[in-house]
Amino acid sequence: MARTALPGRLTWRAATVAEARWETPSARTLVLDVPQWPGHLPGQHVDVRLTAPDGYSAQRSYSIASAWRDGAKVELTVQRVEDGEVSSYLTDVLEPGQQLELRGPVGGWFVWRAAPPPVLLVAGGSGLVPLMAMIRARGDLRGRQPFRLVHSVRTPQDALYGAELARRVRDDPGLDVHHVYTRKTPDGWPDPPARLGVATLNTHGWPPDFAPDVFVCGPTAFVEASADILVALGHDPKKIRTERFGGTP
Ligand SMILES: Cc1cc2nc3c(=O)[nH]c(=O)nc-3n(C[C@H](O)[C@H](O)[C@H](O)COP(=O)(O)OP(=O)(O)OC[C@H]3O[C@@H](n4cnc5c(N)ncnc54)[C@H](O)[C@@H]3O)c2cc1C
Numbered sequence: 084m085a086r087t088a089l090p091g092r093l094t095w096r097a098a099t100v101a102e103a104r105w106e107t108p109s110a111r112t113l114v115l116d117v118p119q120w121p122g123h124l125p126g127q128h129v130d131v132r133l134t135a136p137d138g139y140s141a142q143r144s145y146s147i148a149s150a151w152r153d154g155a156k157v158e159l160t161v162q163r164v165e166d167g168e169v170s171s172y173l174t175d176v177l178e179p180g181q182q183l184e185l186r187g188p189v190g191g192w193f194v195w196r197a198a199p200p201p202v203l204l205v206a207g208g209s210g211l212v213p214l215m216a217m218i219r220a221r222g223d224l225r226g227r228q229p230f231r232l233v234h235s236v237r238t239p240q241d242a243l244y245g246a247e248l249a250r251r252v253r254d255d256p257g258l259d260v261h262h263v264y265t266r267k268t269p270d271g272w273p274d275p276p277a278r279l280g281v282a283t284l285n286t287h288g289w290p291p292d293f294a295p296d297v298f299v300c301g302p303t304a305f306v307e308a309s310a311d312i313l314v315a316l317g318h319d320p321k322k323i324r325t326e327r328f329g330g331t332p
Pocket of ligand 1: 128143144145146147160161162163164165166167168169170171209212213302326327328329330
């Protein structure tokens with residue numbers, strides 16, 4: 084039987100890097116021109132495929148950092164993983180004007196659909212990327228749902244989108260951001276470095292009675308530990324959506 088082309092989001096598209104910017108010393112945002120991009124929901128991801136001249140190819144998933152706006156470019160933020168095959172190419176080699184293949188958007192569960200409940204976002208490292216798309220989408224929509232973000236990072240240097248988040252918090256009383264530092268804290272920080280724990284999620288999350296929509300994203304072990312804490316605090320497991328990036332915490 085003849086093979087037919089797969090339509091829409093399952094089609095591989097050639098995307099051109101329009102711009103690349105460093106978010107931290109090891110994380111870079113790629114701004115991509117994607118012809119006939121169908122649009123996406125905040126929280127969705129794409130599959131990226133790289134193919135070498137000898138035909139060897141590697142494929143990985145990357146969350147979409149940008150909120151959807153008609154005609155806008157698609158932004159991905161890639162954290163370099165030590166010895167990582169694809170991430171180190173995307174952070175250190177790929178330059179504006181060059182192309183990669185992309186397929187998507189993918190995913191219909193880990194998405195924020197501008198529903199009324201308050202939102203709790205819990206991010207480990209680059210797990211902030213799809214949650215940032217939700218924060219940006221809420222900003223674009225002038226959403227009134229209060230958002231709280233708890234972001235766990237190793238050091239202050241590793242915090243993605245620091246200036247933008249600070250600006251959004253300053254301008255928007257409905258957005259609250261709290262950082263947890265696991266290895267090194269900023270000067271004058273009141274707490275020693277520590278992993279995300281019950282006390283932090285209890286203080287900086289929403290009470291379970293508020294029935295928030297909860298999105299947790301990051302390395303697999305981080306996501307599992309955070310979800311366990313949220314359930315222990317009384318959050319309804321059905322309201323907790325998780326996305327695992329793989330790797331170690
Ligand atoms: C749905 C989804 C969305 C994702 N979105 C993003 C995103 O927005 N930004 C982003 O930077 N990454 C994201 N990832 C992770 C990404 O797909 C790759 O796994 C990551 O870039 C590592 O690929 P690599 O080829 O560089 O490493 P590999 O060559 O595959 O692995 C090298 C080593 O690193 C370890 N490793 C693999 N992945 C990780 C990880 N995430 N953290 C720590 N160690 C790891 C491996 O176990 C291995 O030991 C996402 C993953 C999924 C499933």
